[in-house]
Amino acid sequence: MLPAWLDVIAGPVLEATQAPAVGELKGEVLREWGSSEVWRLSYGLRCVIVKRGSDAQTSEGAAYRRFVVPLQLPAPRLIHSVETDDSVLLVLADVGRVNLEQEPSASGFLAAAELLAEVRSKPVDASSEFTSKQLAELVRRSPADPELAERLLTVGAAALDQLHEATDARVVHGDYVPKNLVSDGTRWTIVDWPLTYLAPHLSDLYTLVRDAVAIGHQAEPIVARYIDAAGADPSLVQRQLSIGGIAFILRALTWVVEEGVRTVPSSSEWINPLLAELDDVARGLG
Incomplete structure (x- = not known):
């Protein structure tokens, strides 16, 4: 089972993992709260983190633009982001499992x-x-x-x-x-x-x-x-x-x-x- 909202960011995920299709991805739920859902998606040895944030969590894309990217802060590399009316979807590099x-x-x-x-x-x-x-x-x-x-x-x-x-x-x-x-x-x-x-x-x-x-x-x-x-x-x-x-x-x-x-x-x-x-x-x- 993969997140229902994956279709919106499927292109960048497939490019990053080099998976031939969404159905080939393996999904692992890392967090599932009311305002934050986080998955690790993998194909073979390649994997990415995908996040959906709502409410207070919607500002993460803005935080990357304001601080993380220009200041080169020690954060996961942002691969792609999409902002909707009520949420933000992020594709991030996987920086570790522990x-x-x-x-x-x-x-x-x-x-x-x-x-x-x-x-x-x-x-x-x-x-x-x-x-x-x-x-x-x-x-x-x-x-x-x-x-x-x-x-x-x-x-x-x-x-x-x-x-x-x-x-x-x-x-x-x-x-x-x-x-x-x-x-x-x-x-x-x-x-x-x-x-x-x-x-x-x-x-x-x-x-x-x-x-x-x-x-x-x-x-x-x-x-x-x-x-x-x-x-x-x-x-x-x-x-x-x-x-x-x-x-x-x-x-x-x-x-x-x-x-x-x-x-x-x-x-x-x-x-x-x-x-x-x-x-x-x-x-x-x-």
Whole structure:
């Protein structure tokens, strides 16, 4: 069984795999959510990844045009893309069969920290897309209680303004978690770019460390590896991590309440733990 929407991108898939016909392709479902469907299609030893994204996932084609291609970011090569009224269809190079979630080694997390430093090294001639105004909008849309909301709108906003004065906005992947870090056994590649935007914070490092700690790794070596690879100021990185944590959690909360409860019903169970985490990070700002 192959995806029903394959006909739209069949030509580029057949060219990339050199399959004589669609019926000769072998299909493997890698992900099937309400807003994201991902397949590996192969013919002999040749294979590609095909994706269909809807809702928040429709922006991946734009992310490739804005950031991935011009900045030569470590992402799968885009072979073809088609945008429809309600979705985006992508044909991508297959960059490996193992991700960091499947094999969560300490060396893998350190490699991911170095990869992030590479992404953050790319200067971008554009303004931040996570300012105090965006912070306030996310707080308004989130289920944060009045006390937490007030702390975010005062202490959090002030810290974010200071961060903009201290450093430039750079690319933020937006979902820098182990399942989106793929290896072919030689090199690591970042997949799934629809949530990409520009900001001075380090939410990507925050989520990487967050997941590493959850499975028993230590945070300090990962942060230290990023600092060393990026040649960054440790005190600035700590500020970027705090604001990055707030950005990640607020964006996750608004996604859950506005889309996730519909496309991934089980995500409603994430709300209370995310609110508790947000409160901890916000209190750490002072």
